[in-house]
Amino acid sequence: MAQSGTYPAGDLGNPRRAQILDAAERLLHHYGHAKTTVAEIAREAGISVGSVYLEFEAKDAIWVELSHRRHEAVLGAMRGAANAPKKLYAHRLQAALVARTRAFLALAERGAHAAELVHCHACPAIREAKEIYHRREREIIAELLQAGEDAGEFVIKDASATAATLLQAFVAFVPPLLFGRAPDELEREVTALHQLLVHGLCRAEPRSRS
Structure with missing residues (x-):
């Protein structure tokens, strides 16, 4: 491993x-x-x-390399959105999460079993590749959050921990849960959840209750 x-x-x-x-x-x-x-x-x-x-x-060595290839395509889409110039970091975060969803959906369109390369509990080689992907995905989001903090846009104590929590909140938009759902619906839900998490439910200075 x-x-x-x-x-x-x-x-x-x-x-x-x-x-x-x-x-x-x-x-x-x-x-x-x-x-x-x-x-x-x-x-x-x-x-x-x-x-x-x-x-x-061995055959598993082929699957793990193919899985890395497909996971890298997802990460590349996320990086491209996260590094978009002249955009607010909140907008970059939303774009990165939407790009991730689109990349996974595009993979599923390649064939009936294409999604196995990013989600297959029965194949240890693919599980190994998926674990590496999750670490790198978290690094991309953490770097984006830290950059937003440095720019004064976000208020974050621990970028890595916040990235992990944020990605856990978006677990419904990764394999296997996103497959079989309408792409437009998924993108709307990703955007809505992003707005909820970034802007929150409270006022900047919540009113006290008498």
Whole structure:
């Protein structure tokens, strides 16, 4: 099990490795990780089974790298929104959370089993990748919150703890709970929850009750 908070880089310049990953992902989208064999991946890639094992020590190593790839796409969408220039940090936070929802929904559109790459309790390799993703996701939100604090827009004591709490509040908008729901409805709910959490229910100086 990887203990680092970063994804394994893999050999991105290796054409055969990329060929195997692309073939495996196509098969997984249609049949799922459990029903896809190394022999089928080799056949889809047009290479021998032995060639697959020269690049990956086991089938799970293929799934974990594909899971990292898809999780990185989600993180990239969040970073892009979080780093948007000339925007209030509250607006960046909302945009990052909406971008995350859109990225997960886009993945689900790739095939009947495509979402397994970001949510599959039955596959330890994918669970491992998901744990790393959650750490990196929390870091992105914590950095955004801290920047907002530094700019005088937020009042936060512990950016990391606040990020963890905030993400827990948005758990309904990540796999598997968001799948099967209308994208427009999800975005409205993300925006509404963001407004509630950022602006709160109280006045800046609550009135005392007599």
